Amino acid sequence: MPTNTNMLDYGNFVYSPEVPENSKFVEYLGYVDRLLQRQREMELAWKESPFSPEVESRKREVAEVLREYVASFRDKYAIRSVEQDTAFLPVSQFLSRFQRIREPFSILHCNLDMPLHTVHAFRGHVDLAAVNAALDEDTPLLWWQRGPHNNPCYLFGDRVWELKPSELDASKEGIAMVFIDASEKDRQKLNRLSRCNSSTATLSDADAIPGALRISVWRRSGGKCAKCGSHKQLDFDHIVPINKGGTNTADNIQLLCGKCRESRRGKAEGGRGTLTTHHYPLTTHH
Ligand SMILES: [Zn+2]
Structure with missing residues (x-):
């Protein structure tokens, strides 16, 4: 049985489709994402030539710019504010409220240190079809490479499941069967709970x-x-x-x-x- 990770949320949000687009936020997010991308590139470059003073100083520069920029948005887009802001829905809420996903969306992450930034974007038709197929309990969708126990996590139904080590070698169909089984058991539990009184x-x-x-x-x-x-x-x-x-x-x-x-x-x-x-x-x- 895969484990239900509850990892849909944990500081993960989606910009609500019901809220008008905010150009200031779009600008902020674009800049932060570009800086993070740049930072990743510099880390890679640094790994390749760790002794180059030039690479080292550019790497530091990018980190500094990013640090200063996000510092000015910490009040607005760090977790405590985002939780209160109706423009941002926890992922689980987004997925259950919009049962068929028609428009591109991004998973945004934030915590106490790092304000909102994009961790995954679902853009094209294929992406959205895959999300909908996973929500329909048809085909599991790889959601995170590593879950709390370092194993791959899949979206299936309305939650994210982490595979057990013994399930890692399963074929695609095998994985689907594992998830169908897990969510059926979960549903039975829910039915029992909703029937019985507290x-x-x-x-x-x-x-x-x-x-x-x-x-x-x-x-x-x-x-x-x-x-x-x-x-x-x-x-x-x-x-x-x-x-x-x-x-x-x-x-x-x-x-x-x-x-x-x-x-x-x-x-x-x-x-x-x-x-x-x-x-x-x-x-x-x-
Ligand atoms: Zn407890």
């Missing part, structure tokens, strides 16, 4: 979470605890309790394991009552 005994009708909402929250957190990533005793949890004015919407619901629910309950009873919202961990892929 295990919390005190749940009133107002607290009950509709099945569709459960599924979307489950997908968002990749079937793992939103706090610690555990798979044990998962259940849904209102970030702000309904009786304290919280809403029954995806924004206010998280998937937590038994331990994390326990510790949250402990804190709430301890009177501190500070409820933290979930943030995707900040990691880079390069």
Whole structure:
């Protein structure tokens, strides 16, 4: 069974097709991407002639220009701002909202250090057809060369799966079968979850979470605890309790394991009552 990596998000965003194009942003992104490209070229040149002072100084120059340029955009396009900015959708949201991708799009990545830049662009017809085929659970699409365990990751259905070492040698059809199997198992789990009520005994009708909402929250957190990533005793949890004015919407619901629910309950009873919202961990892929 391949592993569901939850790597669609992790600081990865798509510019929302519903938001008008912003020429300032287009200009920023174009320049940053060119500088990053230039930096990669200089690294290669440096690897070939590590003792050339000229190459060394040009390499440093590019790095310096890039550093200064992105520094002036850190407030605008680093992770904390981007998460609040409706122009940028987490990739999972983009893919599930636009079930058929018709227009070219780019995966943009950012974290605390590096503001938004392009990590992958899907431009032509062939690219988009491949994305749609993967979303339709037809043909898996290689998404990242290396996942958390250094194995190739594929988009299939609405998530990214990392192959197990034993699956690496499989043929293309073999890989497809592996994914069909994995997402079928996942679906069965989802069906079970959406049927059963939350295990919390005190749940009133107002607290009950509709099945569709459960599924979307489950997908968002990749079937793992939103706090610690555990798979044990998962259940849904209102970030702000309904009786304290919280809403029954995806924004206010998280998937937590038994331990994390326990510790949250402990804190709430301890009177501190500070409820933290979930943030995707900040990691880079390069
Ligand atoms: Zn947990």
